Amino acid sequence: MKTTRKLLLTLLLALLAGNTDAATRPPNFIVIFCDDLGYGDLGTFGHPTIRTPNLDRMASEGQKWTSFYVGASVCTPSRAALLTGRLPVRNGMMSAKRRVLFPDSSSGLPHAEITIPELLKEAGYATGMVGKWHLGHLPDYLPTNHGFDSYWGIPYSNDMDAQQGFPGYQKKGKEDPNYFAPIEQYQVPIIEGKNVIERPADQHTLTGRYTDRAVEYIRANRRKPFFLYIAHNLPHIPLYAGKDHLGKSRRGIYGDVIEEIDAGVGKILSTLKELNLDRRTLVVFTSDNGPWLPFETHGGSAGLLREGKGTTFEGGMRVPAIFWWPGQVAPGTQMEMGATMDLLPTFCALADVKPPSDRKLDGYNLAPVLTGKATESPRKSMSFWRESQLYAVRAGPWKAHFITEGCYGIGPKKEVHETPELYHLETDPSEKYNVAALHPGVVEELKTLAEGLRSAIEPAEDQLVKRIGD
Ligand code: MG
Numbered sequence: 001m002k003t004t005r006k007l008l009l010t011l012l013l014a015l016l017a018g019n020t021d022a023a024t025r026p027p028n029f030i031v032i033f034c035d036d037l038g039y040g041d042l043g044t045f046g047h048p049t050i051r052t053p054n055l056d057r058m059a060s061e062g063q064k065w066t067s068f069y070v071g072a073s074v075c076t077p078s079r080a081a082l083l084t085g086r087l088p089v090r091n092g093m094m095s096a097k098r099r100v101l102f103p104d105s106s107s108g109l110p111h112a113e114i115t116i117p118e119l120l121k122e123a124g125y126a127t128g129m130v131g132k133w134h135l136g137h138l139p140d141y142l143p144t145n146h147g148f149d150s151y152w153g154i155p156y157s158n159d160m161d162a163q164q165g166f167p168g169y170q171k172k173g174k175e176d177p178n179y180f181a182p183i184e185q186y187q188v189p190i191i192e193g194k195n196v197i198e199r200p201a202d203q204h205t206l207t208g209r210y211t212d213r214a215v216e217y218i219r220a221n222r223r224k225p226f227f228l229y230i231a232h233n234l235p236h237i238p239l240y241a242g243k244d245h246l247g248k249s250r251r252g253i254y255g256d257v258i259e260e261i262d263a264g265v266g267k268i269l270s271t272l273k274e275l276n277l278d279r280r281t282l283v284v285f286t287s288d289n290g291p292w293l294p295f296e297t298h299g300g301s302a303g304l305l306r307e308g309k310g311t312t313f314e315g316g317m318r319v320p321a322i323f324w325w326p327g328q329v330a331p332g333t334q335m336e337m338g339a340t341m342d343l344l345p346t347f348c349a350l351a352d353v354k355p356p357s358d359r360k361l362d363g364y365n366l367a368p369v370l371t372g373k374a375t376e377s378p379r380k381s382m383s384f385w386r387e388s389q390l391y392a393v394r395a396g397p398w399k400a401h402f403i404t405e406g407c408y409g410i411g412p413k414k415e416v417h418e419t420p421e422l423y424h425l426e427t428d429p430s431e432k433y434n435v436a437a438l439h440p441g442v443v444e445e446l447k448t449l450a451e452g453l454r455s456a457i458e459p460a461e462d463q464l465v466k467r468i469g470d
Contacts, residue, residue, distance in 0.1 A: 036299070037261075038291030039314075069318055070319055077093050082341070105137070106466045117148050129148045130153050151191065163187060281325065312403075364379045398423070402450060
């Protein structure tokens, strides 16, 4: 009796203190999203000269996914896919004419789309974002109009607003793996809420400042469920590293950048541990697309995967991914298929929020696989769109390419294949050996899958082509 009374008193005191913790509180979600980080750029994914001890530990304590995809191989559509759980071809965030949004773009993510923070907000979550947005820089399209309570970061890529009269970055970068450009070369603004607070952004200190703001956000919101989206604008070129990291890696400035991001991950995870939030927070670390290979040593590595950013080969759309949630996520290496579009349904399931039912989602709930309750991923296939065209499909281990093309006019020219190229991604992850002639039955199955997708998806009105003053 005495014990029961004591327990009730403790609960009452906790409630009065606003600490409604207990078992009923839904988990926090943190997504750490890098820009142009390649599949092979982390220690835990095999890089020989970049040190990532924090991500390596996160991977060994959590689940490392080796077959995790993005919705598109360039920034804007990939971010739209992550936040909406839908293929960008469905909402016009994909364009044949301009592949991403630019400072003269007049549009952004359509308001009819439903984002992860909008869904979680309805369930009482605090929602914050730091970092690169790239889904519309005009006030109407900024994060605070798409479900985030707060925003601090740059509105588009860090190489935009480029000024004349400076040395060519690509040329200088090729000459020197440690080169960094004067910050005045890129007049990229920092926006807080809807206001420009700094221009040009001091890009040397951005990664460190994103981490500091993320840590502050976690501390300020530790008593309620929160969703925090940390979108690093690096290692997208131009590369800059803070003073504690500059010149410290063996991999040139690209390695310095990754090691600084890694140190930030360490600070975020140790803050969660310090505040006893580690066992109630799912942290996801991944990238928006593959490495930007034409920048040579200033671009990353897709490891053994073929090609990089801008293409529908594996190096363009398969990215490193780590899920961490002590006590909930079953540690290990996960070889089943997943994608950034799966995060929305997964978070909804874990937060007990209904995902939108009035539209087609392209994601699946990965929670059972993450927690070890299921061994098979609900994702059995992946489609690889470029602009409004379906270039390739994957089903199980098989991937068929109907169209192949290098990135941004570099590399192989666009080629339409009457008989698709066929690769077995488990025995041939580098897409080296076209085995279409050996497996005509598989080719037919994948053709049917692709035809079904093409006829089911009507590309939406192109939002990326719209310019201010049109
Ligand atoms: Mg990118």
